[in-house]
Amino acid sequence: MPLLMIEPDGSSLPAELEVTIDGGQIASLPVAKGQLLAIRDIEGRQPAALFSVAAQNMELVLSPHHTRVFSNSFMLRLGMRLVSNRRQPMMVLGVSAPHLKHDLLCPITEASVNGEVGGADQFRDKVRRAFRAAGAEPRKIADPINLFLGIDVNLDGRLASKGATSKPNDRVVFRAVMDMIVAIAAPYADPPLWDRHKPGPLRVEVKNELANLT
């Protein structure tokens, strides 16, 4: 169902999509304004790295940094707007269980396979290729929003990793407020930020109704 506008424009939402992302892989897919984006951790303890670019402007990319300052929060919380590098809301976190934490501070390096140095740039290249496969060429590959990853922020500024906070089949749901292309990764571990012998799969659904989510 499209967003409830005072004067509906009569258009309908695009077809719904579903994809399973194997551990270590990335998928990219379109999400229209008004659609729901659901990301489910099938096995549990697997962070999901989220990226997005505006469909109509490849210079507008989802930014964890602007998202933090937009809500004065070092972590992503239920109800927060996820905004672009030019401060436009792109989506809102509408469903997230209380035990789930989501990080807005750290890179994805896949250090368990890339080593300690250079991993973030290698990972950016993977993200760029995923966007390209979906026909998008973002002008900038931003830092990720790390869903399910718990990084506690202490009052003295110390960061304490709690690892991945998700249990099997935990999911988050976003409402898109902009047409965009998202890229979602199930990355390899970066011990000691979080550790996992082998990355697990994610299930991604783009739906037009909450009731259509599995």
Place this chain on the structure above:
Amino acid sequence: MIDILNLTIPGGHGAAFTAEAGNLIDIIDLEGQQALDFVAFCSDDLEETLSCVETRRFLRSLYIRKDDHLYSSRGRPMFHIVQDSIGVHDYTIPACDYSRFAVDFGCPGHRNCLHNMFEPLRVHGVKSELDVPEPFNFFQNSPVVEDGRTAVVDPPSKPGDFITLQALVNVVCAVSSCPQDIIPGNGLRPSPLGITVRSETAQCHC
């Protein structure tokens, strides 16, 4: 040590400069309570930049202190903090930009840190504002408050407070005296910065 560069940057304005590996870069809050944005690129490859997220990954802290290293987007040490007279800095807040003033304050056209840094960086080969990395905000006071939330308040820096970085690779740097004059962050009065680049070996080009 020989001074090879001395700059005074007017309040609310920016500048770019280069330094070689081993040089010391002094960044001085000349009048106090002035936050600044600082970004850097590796001269040999402008795609490798100073990185807030990589530095957080290595330091596991939102605060930086004397003797810490600051890391590049490829995870390499890029700077060493060799002196710090105040110990209050931020590296979580993005640079203020056109949209910050246009969207949040209804003031399109206001000076902003991103523009202040990008314009002088162009002559060093930086092609787009999008290529300017997230900044380190020296003297900016962004304390962690309860429950993982943040706030920005005026800096406690006094006239002459400084931080000294040693470049570990050849770098192109840019700084902006933050022009924020609407909300707390600079005591509502942008003020000038001093930059000195020192070398043990170079000839003076002052």
